[in-house]
Amino acid sequence: MNLRSTFLLLFTTLVTLLQAQQNLWPLNSNPVLKNYNALYPSIDQSFGIKHFLGKTNTTFDSLPFFEDFTSSTVIPDTNKWLDRNVFINNGFPQNPPSYNVATFDGLDKDGNAYKIASGIGYGQADTLTSAPLNFASYSAANNIYFSFFYEMAGYGDIPLPEDSLLLQFLSSGGKWNTIWIKAGGKRETVFTQVILPVSNALYFHGAFQFRFINYASLSGNLNHWNLDYIRIDRNRNVTDSFNTDVAIMTSPTPILKRYYSMPWDQYKASSSNENAASTSFYVRNLKNTNVQVPSKYFVFNKAYNNLLSNTTFTLGSLTYQAPQKITYNFTTLIDTILPIRDSVRVKSLYTASENSDVRRTNDSIYKEQLFANYFAYDDGGAEAGYGIDFGSGKVALGYETNMDDSLRAIDIYFNQSLTTNSGINFTLMAWNTIAIAGQQEKILHFQTVMVPEHSYTYRDKMGGFTRYQLDTPRFLPKGKFYIGWRQNSTYMLNVGFDMNYPDNFGVAFNPNMYYNTNGTWQVSGFPGTVMMRPVTGKQVSIITGLQDSPTNPPKTLSVYPNPAHALLYIDLPENENQRISIMDMQGKMVKQMPMQSNVINVQDLTKGIYFLNIFDPTKNQSYKTKFIIY
Numbered sequence: 001m002n003l004r005s006t007f008l009l010l011f012t013t014l015v016t017l018l019q020a021q022q023n024l025w026p027l028n029s030n031p032v033l034k035n036y037n038a039l040y041p042s043i044d045q046s047f048g049i050k051h052f053l054g055k056t057n058t059t060f061d062s063l064p065f066f067e068d069f070t071s072s073t074v075i076p077d078t079n080k081w082l083d084r085n086v087f088i089n090n091g092f093p094q095n096p097p098s099y100n101v102a103t104f105d106g107l108d109k110d111g112n113a114y115k116i117a118s119g120i121g122y123g124q125a126d127t128l129t130s131a132p133l134n135f136a137s138y139s140a141a142n143n144i145y146f147s148f149f150y151e152m153a154g155y156g157d158i159p160l161p162e163d164s165l166l167l168q169f170l171s172s173g174g175k176w177n178t179i180w181i182k183a184g185g186k187r188e189t190v191f192t193q194v195i196l197p198v199s200n201a202l203y204f205h206g207a208f209q210f211r212f213i214n215y216a217s218l219s220g221n222l223n224h225w226n227l228d229y230i231r232i233d234r235n236r237n238v239t240d241s242f243n244t245d246v247a248i249m250t251s252p253t254p255i256l257k258r259y260y261s262m263p264w265d266q267y268k269a270s271s272s273n274e275n276a277a278s279t280s281f282y283v284r285n286l287k288n289t290n291v292q293v294p295s296k297y298f299v300f301n302k303a304y305n306n307l308l309s310n311t312t313f314t315l316g317s318l319t320y321q322a323p324q325k326i327t328y329n330f331t332t333l334i335d336t337i338l339p340i341r342d343s344v345r346v347k348s349l350y351t352a353s354e355n356s357d358v359r360r361t362n363d364s365i366y367k368e369q370l371f372a373n374y375f376a377y378d379d380g381g382a383e384a385g386y387g388i389d390f391g392s393g394k395v396a397l398g399y400e401t402n403m404d405d406s407l408r409a410i411d412i413y414f415n416q417s418l419t420t421n422s423g424i425n426f427t428l429m430a431w432n433t434i435a436i437a438g439q440q441e442k443i444l445h446f447q448t449v450m451v452p453e454h455s456y457t458y459r460d461k462m463g464g465f466t467r468y469q470l471d472t473p474r475f476l477p478k479g480k481f482y483i484g485w486r487q488n489s490t491y492m493l494n495v496g497f498d499m500n501y502p503d504n505f506g507v508a509f510n511p512n513m514y515y516n517t518n519g520t521w522q523v524s525g526f527p528g529t530v531m532m533r534p535v536t537g538k539q540v541s542i543i544t545g546l547q548d549s550p551t552n553p554p555k556t557l558s559v560y561p562n563p564a565h566a567l568l569y570i571d572l573p574e575n576e577n578q579r580i581s582i583m584d585m586q587g588k589m590v591k592q593m594p595m596q597s598n599v600i601n602v603q604d605l606t607k608g609i610y611f612l613n614i615f616d617p618t619k620n621q622s623y624k625t626k627f628i629i630y
Contacts, residue, residue: 021517023389024497024526026157027221027382029416030087031464033111036074038601041566043075043084044109062134062208063144064233068247069100070362075109076102076128082209085109085126086227090251091381091500092156093226094189095323097149097284098247098362102128103156104165104214104225114218121218122162128227132207135198138234144198145236146210149191149229152184155383155499155507156224159184163216165225169198172205184223191228195238229286242288242320246354247362249323252281253502255330255346255369258400260379263536264344264371269402271335280327281365283352285318293318295352297328301337302345302368308332315352326352344371374411374533375399377510382496385415386530388517389492396434396484396521397532398512405536407445407474410483411465413496413531414452424451426493427486428468430534434482434514436521444481445474451493467535467594476536482514483534496531554622557614563628566603572614572623573598581613605629 037043067080075084086102093101104126108114115121138144148167152159159165163184168176180196216223231243254260256267257276267274285291293315299308309332318324337344346369353363377397388395410428430445452466485493501510510529514521524530558571572578572595580600582591585608591600595614607629614623 021388021390021393022395022515022524022526023387023492025385025387025492025494027385027415028113028219030105030107030111030221031416032074032089032381033087033107033109035464037110038567038603039599041603062138064231065130065133066232066359067230068098068228068359068362069102070098070247072100080131082129082131083109083127086128089381091383092154092224093151093191093228094154095191096151096226096249097191097229097286098245098249098359099251099365101151101226101228102212104128104212104216104227105156106217106220106222113220123215123218125214125216125218125223127211127213129211130209132209133232134206135204135208136206138204140199140201140204142234143236144232144234145195145238145240146179146198146232147193147195147229147236147241148227148231149193150182151188151191151226151228152182153187153224154189154226156226157222158187159214159216159223159225161185163214163223165212165214165227167196168211168213169203170207170209170211171202173202176211177202184225191226193229193241195236195241197238198232243286243359244356245286245359245362246291246293246318246352246357247284247286247359248281248350248352248365249284250282252348252350252365252367253279254367255279255332255334255348259375259377261370261372261374261376263373263375263405264339265537266375266402266405267371268335273402276330278327278329279348279367280325281350282323282325283315283318284323285320287354287356288320290317290319291354291356293326293352293354295326295350297351298349299332299334300347300349301334302347303337303340305347308334308346326350339371343373345369346371373537374535376533377501377512377529378413378496378498378531378533379500381498381500382413382415382531383499384497384528385492385494386497386526387492387494388487388515389490391490391517392486392488393515393517394429394484394486395495395530396429396431396482396514396516397510397530398434398480398482398514399534400480401476401478401536403478405476407470407476407481407483407534407536408538409467409469409535411467411533411535412485413465415494415496424491425449426451427488428470429482429484429486430470430474431482431484432477433480434516434521436514441521445470445472446486447471465531465533481534483532484514497526497528498531499528501527501529554613554624557612557623557625559612559625559627563630564602565630566601568600568602568612568627570595570598570600570612570614578614578616581615583611583613585609602629 069088072088074088090100092103106125166181167179169179214225255276296312298310311328348367351364425448428447428449432442432444433439435441449468507527509525509527513524560569578595580593580595584590609628611626
């Protein structure tokens with residue numbers, strides 16, 4: 001399989017006219033999985049215990065078996081599965097039966113490509129293996145049927161004709177037999193249900209297992225299959241396609257009209273204009289009859305968990321399978337909340353539960369609205385990479401302030417790259433206006449910066465936001481402004497691209513996203529939005545290669561464990577205004593980041609002694625210590 005040809009197939013059905021200079025590329029890693037591994041370095045031990053029990057224990061609960069992944073986050077449930085190669089998410093599927101699916105791709109459990117050296121490779125990729133089920137007391141007379149829903153690609157990369165997804169059962173003799181197989185070759189936007197009998201005597205033993213496997217390109221986040229709603233039970237038949245279940249299938253839309261997140265002061269300056277008229281989500285009726293569904297909506301101030309408002313109504317006559325939209329008019333007054341450290345979090349709880357519903361885990365969902373010191377269109381998760389691919393050009397993303405402010409920094413999300421762009425300089429840009437609608441292009445700021453390291457040479461480096469502090473803060477008058485970049489040669493920055501804009505059910509292009517490769521600014525037209533965020537307000541943390549020189553004497557800092565191997569805990573509360581710097585014994589800077597957490601992932605550092613410095617610009621104070629990596 002040629003990886004380049006796979007790339008060129010990406011999104012051809014999503015974009016009617018592929019524009020030559022701007023391009024979308026599939027991801028080469030999974031930064032969500034990488035971050036999860038850093039936060040939970042011992043997670044494999046849970047799966048290891050299940051592997052051991054799977055060989056000796058035949059007393060696991062058997063039927064009914066049900067899994068729709070709504071109770072899982074990022075990785076599968078350790079009580080039901082023996083491995084974690086798949087990615088649990090709601091970003092790649094379109095129209096899933098219920099919220100969250102298991103996505104199969106060409107990445108391993110750590111979020112890296114199975115084969116990275118050559119850029120090509122094909123074979124067995126992800127596996128999802130069940131814990132043992134005790135079928136010893138069953139027979140064909142029990143009419144056991146196995147059903148599930150699958151979708152090719154969804155919002156992801158199209159599986160090629162030679163790619164496949166298959167299902168295998170484990171026989172009493174220890175042999176894995178292929179029961180079902182599906183070849184790739186197209187993009188699907190709906191899920192197909194498969195219903196299969198479990199009738200062969202080979203499978204009626206005390207440690208029955210099943211597993212799904214995909215065959216795909218092994219060189220990136222490619223060839224996606226989405227799996228959902230697995231059900232095994234007795235007394236079924238081949239026509240038993242209905243389920244006594246009404247399930248939430250999408251994440252609720254934000255309570256903001258224009259942005260996924262924005263600064264609290266900017267929101268308060270014009271809250272009536274920023275509030276969405278309504279907030280909504282979609283549900284699916286999986287029963288064979290129309291139902292009426294009571295639904296509730298609760299809004300909390302997360303800091304104190306106090307209820308701000310609640311609403312209840314009944315949605316009538318949900319037909320089988322057709323997604324139904326539940327909408328709540330947004331009337332909650334939240335602009336009286338007092339911010340904590342300049343941020344506000346509003347938590348919403350949505351429920352949709354019919355009286356006879358037998359699956360309660362998919363009847364409720366939380367949504368958190370964050371107000372911080374930046375504007376954002378994206379939800380923080382990238383499904384693709386964006387850039388100018390065949391020469392020089394400029395990219396701009398427009399935002400609007402509701403009051404005068406200052407532009408302090410620009411956050412850009414960089415994907416991990418197949419070939420490194422580390423060390424490449426580009427020009428960070430901000431404009432008061434760009435040359436559209438008869439306006440003149442007016443530059444607000446430009447600054448030469450460097451692409452961070454996200455190549456496969458460093459397998460544990462995470463894709464994510466890099467904060468570039470402006471060397472000179474810029475005044476933002478009330479109204480429209482733009483941020484972006486300029487490049488004068490041919491390279492692909494591979495900036496994160498959120499395919500779920502404006503939400504994960506109604507995808508559209510961002511009308512505020514522009515590119516310029518021939519002297520004329522044009523709306524991008526790609527469904528989704530590039531992931532760049534302007535940081536405004538008071539002084540923010542700095543990310544540069546320079547040392548700070550506080551006037552106050554440095555204070556001693558405590559860290560543990562020391563020596564460390566994977567994670568280093570800092571005995572200070574997390575504070576985004578503070579900046580973390582780590583240097584080796586030769587004085588070389590090896591890590592820099594804002595203090596978004598008091599836990600640092602240090603597993604990519606080689607053995608040796610390191611110096612840790614934390615600088616707080618608001619207090620003009622530094623904290624220093626040294627630690628050892630063993």
